[in-house]
Amino acid sequence: MDWQNGLIRDMVKPEYLIVSSELGVAIADKFPKAMHHYLVLPTADIPSIFVLNRSHLPLLGELYRLARNAVEKKGVPWEDFQVGFHAEPSLHRLHLHVISTDFVSPSLKTKKHWNCHNTELFVPYEKLYKQLEKDNCFSRFPKSLVKELLAKPLVCNQCEFASDSLLNLKTHLLNHWQCKEDERKESTKLDNITKMMNEAKLDTKMMPLCHNQGSKNPFQLPPKQQAVKECANHKLDLSTTEMIQRNNPPFNFQAMNPLKSNNAPRYPQHHGSRPIWNGPSFPPFQHQINYRYPMLNGFRGPSNIIQHGFPHYPNQTFVGPGAWPSGQQSGVRSKSIPRNYQQNQNQQNAQQNSNLQHLTHNVNRNQVNRSNRQNPNQNRQNSFQQNKNQNKKATKPINQPSGNLHDQEATAPPP
DNA sequence: GTTCTAGAAC
DNA sequence: GTTCTAGAAC
Numbered sequence: 001m002d003w004q005n006g007l008i009r010d011m012v013k014p015e016y017l018i019v020s021s022e023l024g025v026a027i028a029d030k031f032p033k034a035m036h037h038y039l040v041l042p043t044a045d046i047p048s049i050f051v052l053n054r055s056h057l058p059l060l061g062e063l064y065r066l067a068r069n070a071v072e073k074k075g076v077p078w079e080d081f082q083v084g085f086h087a088e089p090s091l092h093r094l095h096l097h098v099i100s101t102d103f104v105s106p107s108l109k110t111k112k113h114w115n116c117h118n119t120e121l122f123v124p125y126e127k128l129y130k131q132l133e134k135d136n137c138f139s140r141f142p143k144s145l146v147k148e149l150l151a152k153p154l155v156c157n158q159c160e161f162a163s164d165s166l167l168n169l170k171t172h173l174l175n176h177w178q179c180k181e182d183e184r185k186e187s188t189k190l191d192n193i194t195k196m197m198n199e200a201k202l203d204t205k206m207m208p209l210c211h212n213q214g215s216k217n218p219f220q221l222p223p224k225q226q227a228v229k230e231c232a233n234h235k236l237d238l239s240t241t242e243m244i245q246r247n248n249p250p251f252n253f254q255a256m257n258p259l260k261s262n263n264a265p266r267y268p269q270h271h272g273s274r275p276i277w278n279g280p281s282f283p284p285f286q287h288q289i290n291y292r293y294p295m296l297n298g299f300r301g302p303s304n305i306i307q308h309g310f311p312h313y314p315n316q317t318f319v320g321p322g323a324w325p326s327g328q329q330s331g332v333r334s335k336s337i338p339r340n341y342q343q344n345q346n347q348q349n350a351q352q353n354s355n356l357q358h359l360t361h362n363v364n365r366n367q368v369n370r371s372n373r374q375n376p377n378q379n380r381q382n383s384f385q386q387n388k389n390q391n392k393k394a395t396k397p398i399n400q401p402s403g404n405l406h407d408q409e410a411t412a413p414p415p
Numbered sequence: 416g417t418t419c420t421a422g423a424a425c
Numbered sequence: 426g427t428t429c430t431a432g433a434a435c
Contacts, residue, residue, distance in 0.1 A: 003416065003435055031417070090416050109417090111430085165429080 007091045011041050018070040023062045026070035031107040036076050036100040040066045046094040049085050053136045067098040084124040088146050102177045118157050119149045
């Protein structure tokens with residue numbers, strides 16, 4: 001079948017080439033299953049691992065060196081890679097997989113893609129090397145074993161997370177990768193600060209001002225160690241089922257709750273009286289500032305709660321043009337009072353006098369009605385209703401009951 | 416190795 | 426209805 005010779009064709013194409021030697025070549029995988037995925041092939045026509053013996057050990061060593069050179073050339077940490085062979089290869093020509101362990105890639109599409117890299121179907125380089133030294137050969141797995149390994153549940157390669165679907169696993173893996181990226185960026189930032197301070201030849205006693213590294217407090221851990229410690233503190237002894245349930249929330253929940261990162265915003269920690277800069281922080285006492293200075297930051301102070309007597313600001317809004325005497329703006333401190341506030345006060349006084357008169361007439365009826373009241377404030381009228389009723393009262397006797405609820409109920413102040 | 420698709424599973 | 430999976434074709 002021609003497609004099985006695809007690697008032999010691709011290994012000579014310059015667009016895939018990373019590094020090469022007389023004995024082998026490292027190329028980029030055409031369908032990478034991770035952020036970094038390379039293949040190392042011998043130039044000699046060796047079809048698969050099943051033909052290898054002890055005589056090939058030096059060649060294997062050369063392939064391994066090429067793998068390291070390729071990773072070094074790409075500028076990626078070697079520790080982030082796994083290196084080995086597929087126990088059940090599909091393509092002709094022996095090829096060594098050099099793949100980063102993030103497994104974040106759109107080309108990772110099937111359960112087989114995952115399990116052939118994360119079960120015994122992936123034979124690490126060292127394992128094959130030792131087996132060839134010992135047995136002088138590597139035998140093909142029985143088909144039943146291959147089938148069994150391909151059917152294994154999807155388990156994360158970085159924690160105990162087990163997924164029922166590849167999509168969930170991919171989301172989970174992406175979270176792992178994002179956390180590592182955050183850590184890497186934080187670490188780079190710290191390195192830069194340290195480098196800058198070293199270059200400036202500043203006293204190391206200044207270090208706690210920028211970061212807790214260099215702190216004299218023996219209990220103050222660097223951020224990464226602190227995070228590890230916190231994780232250990234919160235570790236629970238869960239069964240596998242519970243672990244799966246906890247680790248496998250709905251998709252949108254996962255998106256909203258990525259794995260713990262030490263990059264989260266927090267209040268500054270304090271070393272003695274000095275704040276330690278440890279990521280984005282909030283201004284101290286923000287809430288008090290907003291309370292004391294309502295116009296600051298667009299926040300308003302809490303509204304007055306009137307429990308007794310008439311409200312001080314009944315249904316009037318003292319904002320906008322005309323609210324304040326000329327020359328005054330809303331929100332500016334002034335000894336003078338707003339124009340419509342005084343008007344309203346006059347209306348209130350008139351209403352109060354009126355209510356006192358009504359009270360003398362309605363006192364007996366109030367005593368009866370009060371026993372039926374649930375909310376003492378429910379019968380209080382706002383100024384709009386008061387004005388409205390004033391107009392009606394001009395044409396109606398006060399003491400006569402009517403169908404209008406507001407007329408029936410007394411307008412006495414609440415108890 | 417990938418892509419496509421029918422049918423199963425949810 | 427969508428998603429997953431196995432198998433065929435390349």
